[in-house]
Amino acid sequence: MLYRHRRLDLVRLAVLLVDDIPTAEDVVQDAFAGLYRRHGNTLDSIADPEAYVRRSVVNTSRDVLRRRRTARAYIPPRILPAPPPEEEILLKEEHQEVLRALRLLTVRQREVLVLRYWSNMSEADIAAALGLSRGAVKSTASRALTALARRLKETP
Numbered sequence: 001m002l003y004r005h006r007r008l009d010l011v012r013l014a015v016l017l018v019d020d021i022p023t024a025e026d027v028v029q030d031a032f033a034g035l036y037r038r039h040g041n042t043l044d045s046i047a048d049p050e051a052y053v054r055r056s057v058v059n060t061s062r063d064v065l066r067r068r069r070t071a072r073a074y075i076p077p078r079i080l081p082a083p084p085p086e087e088e089i090l091l092k093e094e095h096q097e098v099l100r101a102l103r104l105l106t107v108r109q110r111e112v113l114v115l116r117y118w119s120n121m122s123e124a125d126i127a128a129a130l131g132l133s134r135g136a137v138k139s140t141a142s143r144a145l146t147a148l149a150r151r152l153k154e155t156p
Contacts, residue, residue, distance in 0.1 A: 002043070002049055002050065003032055006050055006053065007028060010031070010053060010054065010057050011024050011025055011028050013054065013057055013058075014027040014028055014061055017058065017061035017062075017065070018061050018064050024061075027057055027060045027061050028057055030060050031056035034056055035049070035052065035053055080103065097152060098148075098152065101151040101152050104147075104151055105144055105147055105148065106144075108130070108140055109140055109141075109143065110144070111130060112126060112137055112140045112141050112144060113141065113144050115129065115130075116141055123137045123138060123141075
């Protein structure tokens with residue numbers, strides 16, 4: 001009886017909280033299912049069953065929003081593609097060391113160095129391509145070269 005009389009009001013409440021009709025309907029359904037699981041057909045042990053279900057809808061809606069926020073915040077780790085097998089065979093050991101050291105740099109540092117030394121682009125062209133100032137390109141290149149040199153010295 002409670003379900004027939006209050007379901008639509010609770011769905012409206014849940015829609016206002018989760019901003020999505022199908023999810024709101026699921027939230028309300030879960031609240032009533034939880035009520036039934038916990039108390040069965042008799043609601044004599046609950047002083048105000050309507051308030052109980054409403055509180056359950058609010059709590060479940062909060063859980064939905066928390067899961068959404070967590071899902072939006074999750075950024076999967078970037079998986080770098082494996083080098084092609086011929087790279088290991090064709091490159092000299094010193095080149096392989098440089099490539100390994102390059103992979104340890106930040107993305108921006110790697111981009112600046114590759115564009116500068118592989119593509120022979122000027123600082124102005126790199127700045128335009130990456131949406132940076134020339135000063136940012138210069139400082140990034142300097143820091144990247146320092147980090148690259150340090151990592152190459154660490155290599156046995």
